[in-house]
Amino acid sequence: MLLREVEYARPATVEEAISVLATYDGARPLAGGQTLVNVMKARAAAPDVLVDLADLVELRTIGFSSDGMLEIGAMVTCTQLMGSSEVEVARPILAEVASTIADVQVRNRGTIGGNVCVSDPTNHFPVLLVALGATFTIRGQDGERTVPAEEFFLGVYMTAVGEGELLTRIDVPASSGSGDGFAGVTIGAHGTYIVNAAATVAGDLARVAIGCVAASPVRATAMEERLGDYSEDSVRAAAAGLGATLDPPSDVHGSADYRRHLAEVSVVRAVLQAAERRKS
Ligand SMILES: Cc1cc2nc3c(=O)[nH]c(=O)nc-3n(C[C@H](O)[C@H](O)[C@H](O)COP(=O)(O)OP(=O)(O)OC[C@H]3O[C@@H](n4cnc5c(N)ncnc54)[C@H](O)[C@@H]3O)c2cc1C
Numbered sequence: 400m401l402l403r404e405v406e407y408a409r410p411a412t413v414e415e416a417i418s419v420l421a422t423y424d425g426a427r428p429l430a431g432g433q434t435l436v437n438v439m440k441a442r443a444a445a446p447d448v449l450v451d452l453a454d455l456v457e458l459r460t461i462g463f464s465s466d467g468m469l470e471i472g473a474m475v476t477c478t479q480l481m482g483s484s485e486v487e488v489a490r491p492i493l494a495e496v497a498s499t500i501a502d503v504q505v506r507n508r509g510t511i512g513g514n515v516c517v518s519d520p521t522n523h524f525p526v527l528l529v530a531l532g533a534t535f536t537i538r539g540q541d542g543e544r545t546v547p548a549e550e551f552f553l554g555v556y557m558t559a560v561g562e563g564e565l566l567t568r569i570d571v572p573a574s575s576g577s578g579d580g581f582a583g584v585t586i587g588a589h590g591t592y593i594v595n596a597a598a599t600v601a602g603d604l605a606r607v608a609i610g611c612v613a614a615s616p617v618r619a620t621a622m623e624e625r626l627g628d629y630s631e632d633s634v635r636a637a638a639a640g641l642g643a644t645l646d647p648p649s650d651v652h653g654s655a656d657y658r659r660h661l662a663e664v665s666v667v668r669a670v671l672q673a674a675e676r677r678k679s
């Protein structure tokens with residue numbers, strides 16, 4: 400289907416992009432276009448102005464802050480994450496998970512910023528970034544603010560990025576000896592998830608998040624508190640009953656009960672993987 404007529408802007412700076420977004424009510428940022436262009440074709444979205452972020456070089460960088468945080472620009476693609484030496488050193492799970500998303504075309508075009516701004520509950524990065532304790536930098540005409548991952552995802556297709564604002568950067572703490580894990584069940588190889596889970600284990604402490612069971616990723620805090628040692632039996636015991644606390648949707652891919660079961664299976668796998676990979 401042909402796209403509805405739409406105005407197009409290609410700003411050269413972040414300030415210019417924010418100014419265009421703030422000026423036109425119907426303006427939307429265009430990142431890799433992997434979701435936005437498809438929903439426009441399906442007439443499920445009809446922005447008046449597309450603000451193409453392609454020339455914003457500062458959003459395409461991966462680096463470190465002075466305090467050792469891994470700083471990932473919103474326009475960094477999955478393919479860039481997979482080839483980044485900074486990611487490999489600081490948080491290799493990001494590259495590992497990126498490499499399992501869809502296919503090579505989607506990974507070449509799709510950005511981490513677009514992935515989280517869509518806030519699709521079945522996406523790979525929201526649940527992972529919640530488990531890693533990432534923070535999101537959002538810029539608007541009134542300046543810049545930082546939002547923790549748990550407060551960024553507000554619902555299906557809804558995030559803390561407001562009208563006229565831009566997500567510019569995602570900061571992820573460097574692992575410093577912690578281990579990370581990711582698990583779940585997809586619809587076919589490299590498909591979207593029916594349920595997924597991510598975990599990070601540092602010493603005896605864990606952060607665990609579950610995806611696809613609610614509009615936004617869910618922290619498994621009760622399970623985190625029950626985790627003591629990381630033997631398979633202990634992790635299974637800590638996860639027991641977790642499913643009953645969830646209220647996941649039912650659809651053609653799985654009933655709510657099946658998702659509750661998958662949630663318990665996925666958190667166990669993610670935590671065991673994370674514990675095995677930790678260095679201390
Ligand atoms: C066939 C197919 C299969 C896929 N399978 C998966 C999958 O299994 N798992 C998965 O995680 N992902 C999957 N994706 C999604 C893909 O990985 C991209 O993350 C996603 O399409 C959005 O990224 P994008 O850069 O293309 O963003 P766009 O489509 O350009 O933008 C998406 C939305 O985010 C907004 N936006 C983008 N960047 C910013 C920003 N910096 N600030 C504010 N708002 C912004 C846009 O306005 C738009 O509303 C799939 C996509 C396709 C086409």
